[in-house]
Amino acid sequence: MSETIDQAFITQFEQDVHLAYQRMGSKFRGTVRTKTVAANTVRFQKLAKGVASTKGRHANITPMNLVHSYVEATMADYYAGDYIDVLDELKTNIDERMVVASSAAYAMGRTTDDIIIAAMETTSNTIAHGSTGLTKAKMLQLFEDLNNDDVPDDGQRWMAVSPAAWTDLLSDNSFASADFIGMDELPFKGGMTAKRWLGFNMFTHSGLTVDGSSIRNCLCWHPSAVGHGINADVSTRIDYVAEKASNFVNSQLSMGAVLIDAGGCRIVEVDES
Secondary structure (H helix, E strand, O other): OOOOHHHHOOOOOOOOOOOOOOOOOOOOOOOOEEEEOOOOEEEEEEEOOOOOOOOOOOOOOOOOOOOEEEEEEEOEEEEEEEEEEHHHHOOOOOOHHHHHHHHHHHHHHHHHHHHHHHHHOOOOOEEOOOOOOOOHHHHHHHHHHHHHOOOOOOOOEEEEEOHHHHHHHOOOHHHHOOOOOOHHHOOOOOOOOEEEEOOEEEEEOOOOOEEOOOEEEEEEEOHHHEEEEEEEEEEEEEEEEHHHOEEEEEEEEEEEEEEOOHHHEEEEEEEOO
């Protein structure tokens, strides 16, 4: 056999391309107040608290004079696309269109979360990091603050924490041990790391904002406190572009978000250094 036979060897590539590890889809969508609109802005109404009063016999009832106000979210357009040369497709044994389409759709999901996160972070309510990670003491302070602000304890308090913050809590038996967390407090079966603790529906999220080099903003909110407007939901299409002799795979969306009630949203800072 010729000593140069290795030049004739065939390199076999996997047909299925492994997409780089990434968050696939949105985790925040469905946990906030959502409206679908055919407009550039969406308005979320607010109604102040009412106060009851007494009255004398035959006297008039004092009206509450409830104060109406609103906040608005402006839609922003986002695109994620890429070209696939038609002749390049003949030289590969992978479904490049599906790979690009999937990657673009995942990017749109992450963008949805980024839009909602940016709105939540406009709140001025913050539990300072204190040079520590996510501790039980911070969680108890969060629980107390929300109750003091009359945020409904109706099973709809949500909290997104970083992977490092989740690991911090695992060192506390009241969070990690089955003696404290029963199976009925694990509402999410498969697909994500999540559990219910202290009345919070908690899950991990790798895209939370880092302030500086090590301070991470974990977020807690009630759905009624955050508004998410959708002008055009995520859609993906593939079109042939003749002048480029390529197929263009594109995903797009038009969305916006706004903080409705700062009292129903909290930033919990954690030190991940």
